[in-house]
Amino acid sequence: MPIKTQSSARPNKTAKAFRQKKYLKIPYTYVRMLLSVLLTFVIILGVSLFRLNQYQTSQQASESEYEKLLGEYNILETKANELTAKLDMVEYKNDSAQLTLNRQAAKLNEQDAKYTEEFDEFSKKTEELQQQLETLEKAKQEIIDQLNKIPYLPGITDLTLDEPIPLAVSYSSDPIQMLSYKLDSISNIARSELSSYQSLTETFEEIKPVLNNYPSIWPVKGITTSGFGRRQSPMGGNSSENHTGLDIAVPMYTDVKATGGGTITTAEYSGGYGYLIVIDHGMGLATYYGHNAELLASVGDSVARGQIVAKSGNTGNSTGPHVHYEVRVNGKPVNPVKYVTLSD
């Protein structure tokens, strides 16, 4: 026993004390044990509390750090959102600008198409105008040609009119410039045409009375059996003569018409002409209608073109029913064909 061994080691101690000591010794051991346990527990608790505190502190620290970070994050997020909003705004503005640009581009395209269409239309009209002017010029030239065909126009000397200015003298690869040149040219031609038509009108005013009286139609319609000029005498023999008119074969009593307006200066039997009508057309122009069977006008009568002045026949030096038609300029016989062809 350990207690016996201990008592033998200390023999001078009393039993009471020993008992007391022994009695006390047991709880003391328990106390010590309890204290040890408590101490251990306290230590463990302390450490745990310390640890817990430490943990809590660190937890708190990390929490505050987390909160700080969260705050920063929130700030950053706000800033990011702001930036995003700004970017969105920029993008929106950009989109809106793009949209406006697209709209403007579309509008411009539309305008361009419209402009092109109008330009084409304008070009077409310009071409038409040019063609019309050319037609007008051609018509004018025809009138001048007709007027120039009139073999004898006393008092009217000048029938040549202003030459038109040549077309499109300039050239440009720019269609608008080219159109401008064309219009300038057309404008010049139109001015020139206007001026020449005005002078043509003046000429017409001048020659109108002349033309009214001008011998320009056939007195009768028939076969021309003998032309103007030198020919073998129809009266037989080898002699030749200068035929002063046209012989037009027609049946007896065919209407003989005045070939132009004028005054009857002869209406009588006149030698080889037989029954003869002579009309004075003025301007030195006179017409003769010979070999008639009957005269239907008297000297001094005013006659109009187409008016019947006689009935055809076979009087005078004639080998068959026909009209001898003669045109004289200042008393000199000229070829009537030049005159009658005017009305053909």
Ligand SMILES: [Zn+2]
């Ligand atoms: Zn004759």
